[in-house]
Amino acid sequence: MPSRVDGLLSDLKEYVNLRTDAIKLQVIEGISVICGRLLGVMIAVMVGVVAILIFVAAIVVILSWLLDSLFWAFIIVGACLSMVALWLYALRDRLFVDSFVKSLCSLLFADGQKD
Secondary structure, three states: OHHHHHHHHHHHHHHHHHHHHHHHHHHHHHHHHHHHHHHHHHHHHHHHHHHHHHHHHHHHHHHHHHHOOHHHHHHHHHHHHHHHHHHHHHOHHHHHHHHHHHHHHHHHOOOOOOO
């Protein structure tokens, strides 16, 4: 009888070890997916910022050509960019926070788990 109990305990210990290993692997997979997406978003944002800077420089050049004043071209473009920044700040919850939380929750709490 003690051999059955010992066998049962060793099987239980092996099961617990396998479950903890599976949980560790799921956590590692989730972290790697999050890091990969974060890196992709950071690269996309950097490329987007460079594109916006080039576009804004082109707008300043065109406005300075039309107005014959580089100073007023910079003032107009700066005012427009300030309005866009205020608009983005006002809508930051709907644009950024909510979508980020939803995507993070879908990554961490997936319904179809692989057991």
